[in-house]
Amino acid sequence: MRAFVLTGPGTYEVQDVPEPVAAPGEVVVDVERVGVCGTDMEFYTGHMAYLHQGHSSYPMRLGHEWAGRVAAVGEGVDAGWIGRRVMGDTMLGCGSCRRCLRDRQHVCEKRQEVGIRGGRAGALAERLAVPAASLHALPDSVDAALGALVEPGGNALRAARAAAPRAGDRVLVLGPGTIGLLVAIFLRAAGAEVHLLDRPGSSPAFAHTLGFEHVWDEQTLPELPFDAVVDASNAAHLPPRALELVEPAGRLVYIGLAAEPGAIDTRRLVLKDITAVGVLSASPGLDATISAYASGTVDPRPLVAATVSLDEVGPVLAGGRPKGAGPGPKIHVDPRPATA
Incomplete structure (x- = not known):
């Protein structure tokens, strides 16, 4: 599959990489939409603190604001997830420490963060593997664009x-x-x-x-x-x-x-x-955000200025605006292969 890989400060490639396989407790998602975040830009410049604290290193796959559809499940995961539209929590706690046991996995000292910390590959790729426990189902009224806005919304x-x-x-x-x-x-x-x-x-x-x-x-x-x-x-x-x-x-x-x-x-x-x-994380606010989007109480779609392909991510991380972009601050990525 194709994936956007940040190889160092200011350097990147769109590479052909092995497709992820769902490990026990995990799912593989066909990614439909990904948001480019200020955190991603900090990794691009090399200024992100995690790089200097040993939590992250190059090469890395970015992308933590995402939505997609479950394509495969690993051992121990309910097959009912297959085909469901989902987004996922960025913060993946260890599951056994005091903070995780108190439902504070988003501040777990040993946590991984999708596309950010601990070597957990992000969603700027055609497919993504994540723990099933991190998934949040999306109702039909929450489309891909809204789904990728749940994480910042949380x-x-x-x-x-x-x-x-x-x-x-x-x-x-x-x-x-x-x-x-x-x-x-x-x-x-x-x-x-x-x-x-x-x-x-x-x-x-x-x-x-x-x-x-x-x-x-x-x-x-x-x-x-x-x-x-x-x-x-x-x-x-x-x-x-x-x-x-x-x-x-x-x-x-x-x-x-x-x-x-x-x-x-x-x-x-x-x-x-x-x-x-x-406020560090969206984790405790994801379900309420999905509900607000689904009901129409909040509609953040005007914030999305443009949706680009994987090949166009690099200039966006460098601060560029895609041709024809609207006035909103958010750029989305559709990593799926272009259709004829």
Whole structure:
């Protein structure tokens, strides 16, 4: 089968590799759609922390936001999975440690992460092998594009819930990329008044098309009380800025990761009586995200700007935009062979 292989920082090949075989407890999935993520771009540049911590190494197969159809099952797996449309959890815990036994496999110290950590091959290929226990079935109303948006959506849903908005609360989201916009969409569905903070000079036009009226930059942000602030940016100066902006007794949610650490004054955190939450993984939010997509409560499909082939992944990882791409921040990949 064909697979996109990252061979080093800035270097890649689309290779013919052996097809995966379903080991005991695993399934093989025919991949239909894969999302390109900021984490994938960090691996492309060589800046991803896991590379320097020994959790990941080249060559590697990326792709952790995916949807497809089960083609084969291994020993011990219910054959009823065959033919079902699914997506899968990225975080694969060891299953036996204290954290896994408490349903916190997404922070298992020995975890693998599909397409990211521990040598577990990702979905930028025609087929993918994953544990059956990581699968989440997709209803007919959740198509391939939506299925590949469940993983980022699960992260965003958890961040929106951590902000704990009550109807009418005003929430500020820093960084309207894919995750930031998904957070904003979930917050709006919960009844919050949502404001977005973008980089200076960025156009608010796309956010406006999604129905968000309050889009600012750091020069135009009005002095308003924000009951919660969600930092979905990659800017090191914004975590402490979020603490400045949130109302006393409010909530801070950190889901973005900067290349450099940001300094937070814990004295201010205490004196403002702030609740601060970090969100790492979509795992606890996957089922609820699928339900929200299936019911139409949330529709993130406008975020997808283009769908490309495996041969077009490299330029996307380098920051390029496919020809004819729409205004959304997310690029999808269809790894299936082109039909005549």
